[in-house]
Amino acid sequence: MSTKEQVVTRHSFPVRVAHWLVVLSFLLLAISGLGLFFPSLNWMTSVLGSPQLAQFLHPVFGVVMVLGMVILFFGNVAHAFPEKGDGQWMMHMVDVLKGHEHEVAEVGQYNAGQKMLFWTIIGLLAILLVTGIIVWQPYFAPFFAVSIVRLCLFLHSLCAVLLIMAIFMHAYMGFWYKGTLRGMVYGTVTRSWAKLHHPRWLRQLEGKKK
């Protein structure tokens, strides 16, 4: 092995930019949203300036997050469908969580957990978009019956809670598997990281080059 570590490209520049746009808008949305959801955390709405400004900006950042997510969706959806090895991975989820993923499954571009998380996040965000528009004052909410607005207010908070949990898990996995973050910053991961976590993807990548 050479002294300089070999790297492979994992995420394109547009996908990385979209990812961090989603991260930024998600953080602002989650913080201000929790401030609206938990009265005792109302001070968190000030992340957007003031409680009044938060009422205005929260949905605006919601649209920004959805736009960023649209780019991430089309950048990744081709690799998000179930494949042959996914069942194997799912059956050994406990081993995966113990850190033995490389021993129990030969993962391609994404593992089964990542794929499930992808569809979960897309689904939750779609519901958040629709319900968010319906409760959006003063622009859209007046056009809907109050019973619909009530339902959407509840669904919006429920889906937001689940989304925060899902995205937290996503971030934790990236933190747990050392060497992941650089893929989303520089776009490259080390060859050893790819071989450990996504060996089938690495083989396909190198097979193509040859």
Next chain:
Amino acid sequence: MTLQSQDYLERSATNALRPPPQARDAQLEVAKLIDVSICIGCKACQVACSGWNDTREEVGFNHGKLDNPLNLTPKTWTVMRYNEIEENGKLQWLIRKDGCMHCSEPGCLKACPSPGAIVKHANGIVDFVSENCIGCGYCIAGCPFDVPRLNEKDKRVYKCTLCVDRVSVGQEPACVKTCPTGAIRFGTKEDMKKLAEDRVEELKSRGFQNAGLYDPEGVGGTHVMYVLHHADRPELYSGLPKDPKISPLVGFWKGIFKPLVAAGFAATFAAAALHYMAVGPVKPEDHEEEEKA
């Protein structure tokens, strides 16, 4: 020194562990009693409301009926609603002065996410403190009577204050003071209930067998009550709800759901922390040696 009331029984989005200032709670509950059988639909109450509160509704249009404006607005906090019904060959003209009911269990206050934007005074008045209002419209969703109105211009929600500024200095609300027939009365809730009893009895003696007081239990009673000749069918009076209560969905969302969510977050974060401590990080360099060996 600031002017303060120190009589808040409830304050929106405030944790019960530190309740709002309420030492001056030795107050009698007040109520406005609207006897629809005496109301002549003159709209003097609408004018008095606008006059006292310095609100001026834009001059509207004739919509082919007396209702004007057609609905409550951010500047029309009370509105006369007129309904004609024909029963047994007789025409009845049912007129109702609509506005905030000042519920004992206010749905608006339950739904409000902004600390102190909605308060309930010891005398039962539910008031919006507009500088704390953020314009989210949750109160509109929380209200079982469709009363709060969002003002497009300043993005704040408005409704009847029960003239809290007049009541707190011992005066009756402006609509009560101006009503020429005595259809709107004001006093302690107890007195108003007694007065209503007499009125209901009188209506019954005139043949309105179902006359009664509208003080709906579903919202813990209200501080604006109606004497109705058809208390069995309040919906005849331009859609007065028969059994209003806070929507169970709003109750759940603003009730048990919050601690459930807090527990869910705590469990999620704890699971990640415990997992990291138990399993430790997965580093590619630890596995390179495995391969070589």
